Each structure stands twice: as C-alpha cells, then as structure tokens.
Amino acid sequence: MTKKIEAIFREEKLDDVKKALYSIGIVGMNVTEVRGHGRQGGITLSGRTGTYQVDFLPRVQLNIILSDHNVEKTINTIQQAAQTGNIGDGLIFVYPVDEVIRIRTGERGHDALAYEGDIDTRQEVAMAGVA
Amino acid sequence: MEQINAGDTAWILVATALVMVMTPALAFFYGGMVRKKNLLSTINLSFISIGLISIQWILIGYTLAFGTSVNGLFGGLDFLGLSGVGSEPNADYAATIPHLAFAAYQMMFAIITPALITGAFVERIRFKAFLIFTLLWATFVYDPVAHWVWGVGGILRTRGALDFAGGTVVHITAGFSALAFAIVLGKRKWYGQTTMEPSNIPFTVLGAGLLWMGWFGFNGGSALAANGLAVNAVVTTNTAAAAAAVVWMFLSWRDNKPSVLGIVTGAVVGLVAITPAAGFVTPLAAIAIGAIAAPVSFYAIRLRQKWGLDESLDVWACHGMGGTWGALATGLFATTTVNSAGFDGLFYGNPNQLLIQAAAVAVSIVFSFGMTFVLTKLVNVFTPLRVTENEEEVGLDISEHGERAFA
Numbered sequence: 001m002t003k004k005i006e007a008i009f010r011e012e013k014l015d016d017v018k019k020a021l022y023s024i025g026i027v028g029m030n031v032t033e034v035r036g037h038g039r040q041g042g043i044t045l046s047g048r049t050g051t052y053q054v055d056f057l058p059r060v061q062l063n064i065i066l067s068d069h070n071v072e073k074t075i076n077t078i079q080q081a082a083q084t085g086n087i088g089d090g091l092i093f094v095y096p097v098d099e100v101i102r103i104r105t106g107e108r109g110h111d112a113l114a115y116e117g118d119i120d121t122r123q124e125v126a127m128a129g130v131a
Numbered sequence: 132m133e134q135i136n137a138g139d140t141a142w143i144l145v146a147t148a149l150v151m152v153m154t155p156a157l158a159f160f161y162g163g164m165v166r167k168k169n170l171l172s173t174i175n176l177s178f179i180s181i182g183l184i185s186i187q188w189i190l191i192g193y194t195l196a197f198g199t200s201v202n203g204l205f206g207g208l209d210f211l212g213l214s215g216v217g218s219e220p221n222a223d224y225a226a227t228i229p230h231l232a233f234a235a236y237q238m239m240f241a242i243i244t245p246a247l248i249t250g251a252f253v254e255r256i257r258f259k260a261f262l263i264f265t266l267l268w269a270t271f272v273y274d275p276v277a278h279w280v281w282g283v284g285g286i287l288r289t290r291g292a293l294d295f296a297g298g299t300v301v302h303i304t305a306g307f308s309a310l311a312f313a314i315v316l317g318k319r320k321w322y323g324q325t326t327m328e329p330s331n332i333p334f335t336v337l338g339a340g341l342l343w344m345g346w347f348g349f350n351g352g353s354a355l356a357a358n359g360l361a362v363n364a365v366v367t368t369n370t371a372a373a374a375a376a377v378v379w380m381f382l383s384w385r386d387n388k389p390s391v392l393g394i395v396t397g398a399v400v401g402l403v404a405i406t407p408a409a410g411f412v413t414p415l416a417a418i419a420i421g422a423i424a425a426p427v428s429f430y431a432i433r434l435r436q437k438w439g440l441d442e443s444l445d446v447w448a449c450h451g452m453g454g455t456w457g458a459l460a461t462g463l464f465a466t467t468t469v470n471s472a473g474f475d476g477l478f479y480g481n482p483n484q485l486l487i488q489a490a491a492v493a494v495s496i497v498f499s500f501g502m503t504f505v506l507t508k509l510v511n512v513f514t515p516l517r518v519t520e521n522e523e524e525v526g527l528d529i530s531e532h533g534e535r536a537f538a
Contacts, residue, residue, distance in 0.1 A: 045328075045387075046383055046386070046387045046389070046390035046393065047383075047390060047392065047393070048383070048390065048392050048393050048396050048432060048445070049429050049433055049436075050383075050386045050387070050433070051386055051387045052326055052328075053326060054326055054328065055326070
C-alpha cells in the first residue's frame, strides 16, 4: 500500500526537515509554498503608522509518496525536525495513494517509487543481513 | 543683457535630469505600496504623466505659469508653444542661463506634481478619466498657482510669500487635491475590512532613495545658479530628510518594531517639508523642520484613517500636511543671512512673515481643494472616474492595460 504524507510547517524549518529526511533515506519530495492559518490566527506587522494584521501566514507544504511501512518513521522525523513548540508549527496529513506511474519508464506502484539507497532498499538490505 | 554662465547652465541641466528621475522614482515609491494586481497600473500613472505634461507644458503650461502676468492670476500667452523661449537669458527668471533651460527645469516640477496626486486614487481609477483629469488639473490648478507664487507679478509673490522650491506650488496643491479626489472617488472595495498589504516594500525603498537623490536637483537647482545658495539648499534638504527618517523610525517603534516603510516615508516627508525653506534656512533649522515634519504627517495619517477616508497612499498627510508645515516653518526659520533675497521669519524678528506664509497656504489649500473637487465632478459627468467593481477585483493591470507585472 502506498501513502502520501502532506506536511505543512514553518518555512524556516524546511532545511532541518529536509536534512532529517535525507538521513533516514527519503530521496524524493516536493515542496510548495502555501499561506494559511490555524487556531493562532494571523500575525501583526509594522506599517507606516502603527500595525496591521495579516491573516494568512507563509508556510511550506512538503509532499512525500512512500510505502506504508515507512510512514510512522517519516512522520516522527518530520514532526521532530519541524517542531518549535510554539503555536503555528503546522500539521501532517496522511492519505492513501491509488497508483503511482513514473513518466520516464512507465513503471508503476512500488517500482515507480524505488531509488537506490532509499528508505525501502535500506530496509531490505538490513533485513537480508538479519536473515 | 546678462551673460550666460556656463557653470550655472551646467548645474541647471543636471538638476533638470535629477528632478526628471523623481517621477519614475515616485512610480516605484507608490508601486511598492499597492497590491500586486495594480502594480503596473500604479507605476504607469506616474510614468505617463511625464509624457502628458511634457507636451502640455510646451504647448501652454509654461506660458500660463511664467508668461507676462494677467492681473497676477495667470501668465499671458506670450510664451505659447515656447515661442521666444530660447538660448538667450531672461531677466525675470533666468538671468545667467538660457531661458529654455529654466523652462525645461520647471517642466519637471509640472510633471511630478500631478503624479503625486495619483497616490490618492490607485487601484480603482479609470485610466481614461485619469488622463483627462491630469491635463485639466495641470492647466487649471498647477499652472495658475505656479504663477501666483513664482511668476513676476503673481499675487502671492508680490505679497512676499516665500516658497523656495515648491512647498506650496507642488506639495500643498498635490496634497489637498488628493484629499478632494479621494472624497469624490470613494474607497476601494473592502477597504478597512481586509488588509491591503504593500506588495513590494523594497520598490518603495528604492523609490524613496531615488527621490532623496533627485530632491538635490529639486531644491538645489531652485537657486538657479551653481553657487553657495544651491549648496545651502542641498545641505538643508539632506538634513531635513535625515531628521524626519530618524524621528519616524522612533514613532513607529513605539507601536511595534521600527518599520522600514515608516522610515522611508519619514525621509520623503522631511524632503517635502524642507522644500519651501531650503534656500532660506540654516542646516540647524533644517533638523527642526524635518524632526517636526515626521509627527505632523504621522498623526495626519492616523487622523485620515479615523475619518475612514481611503486616500490610499496618504498624499494629503505626507505632501499636503508636510508641505503646510514646511511653508509655515519657512515663516519661522527664514533668515536673510542665508539668502539676502529672502526675508526674516518669526525667530529672526519678523512675525509678519509667518502671517504671509499662512495666508499663502490658506489660499493654495482652498483653491486646489475646491478646483479638484469641481474638476473630478466634471470629468465624472463625461466619463466615469472609477472602473467597474469586477475590473477592480481583477486588478487594473489586467483590466486597464491587459498586462501583468510578473509572469
């Protein structure tokens, strides 16, 4: 089963998250800039005279498609790397993915997602070592 | 006949170029403060003014402002189409430079003044109505007031009102016309209910920086000679801008953090306030003029916001009120030790000068506000001033120009 992790967090944490994900073997990801707010509402910025309120704050949305059994580890990695402990740290969503097709080769499913040295191949190598 | 002075002529040519650049600078200063969908439109309102008013000035503007006075109210038609304005000096206005150099230098003032007003109506003005208004305004407001203040025989000049480089002619007329225009036009959709964030504050900083530089030509060139008075004007100009920028920084710091938009606004307000005084006051007085200009305009913005009036980029608060303070300050700080052709102000034992300045301010305010009110109503009869609600939502870059700022 393939899953999609969609994590929305602070832009300034992107480098931390990226590094942490690389270290556990997540190879592919994409990022979009999004604006939004949760319970904390907006922030106050300085204007010409006094201040004004901005409702939608900049955040990044990171998308990763990966195998089911790696989801927990990846979520934990993102959560730790993106956390500041302050309100506005963001959210992580996990969705099921019906199908994945690699455009270059036409490969589907697990094959379409596999890279040398990624989180799955590492796991397979580790398990082979145990056996 | 006086002789042409090469140094004076060279300086006025440079000053003409410096003042010319102020209008594109203003385009960026204003452009940065509007939303992205109106960025090109806002920049263009200033830029096209260079085209429009350059032509108007040559055809009729110069003669209405500086032609032989008709009862002190406007210039006669002797310089129509710049006839007779050539490389010879002119005893009244250009004793040591070609008369044409003076006309070209003054043209740049005539251009930037209507461009200043555009800050009042950004993000909702119909371009066609703007073009018509600007030509009418230049002809019926700017040109006569320039004649009153600077023309030989002009009603304010003969009464001894001092305006070195256009605090009254440029900034008070633009500021109070902006106020009238905003009242007639009405607010932008969702004004006051949603945040209208400036889209590009670095553009505004860039514009303010170039305005600051151009202002050395605006005020320094108004000496019309490469002499000590020009130097004094350049130094007082820089000093007032600096003082106002620093004071505005502290004013905005009290509420939150020191705002960059606030700091550069302060600089521009300081430049506005020193404009009428630059060639009459000392550098020390310039510190006071700039430092006081900042709170004058700062609280004028607060007041305007309290009225709920969408005078969008605060032309009235910055130029109208900054210019008013500058004109009055000239009546306080002017000294003949700086400029023997000027007068002493209140602090140098001549309280009457303050009254003269106040009267000139009042006349200019009433005339420019009233005329703009009438002109906007008039234009609106023939063609709507405002774009449709849908065009406003889409943004004027697309709806008025069919272009976008960024792809």
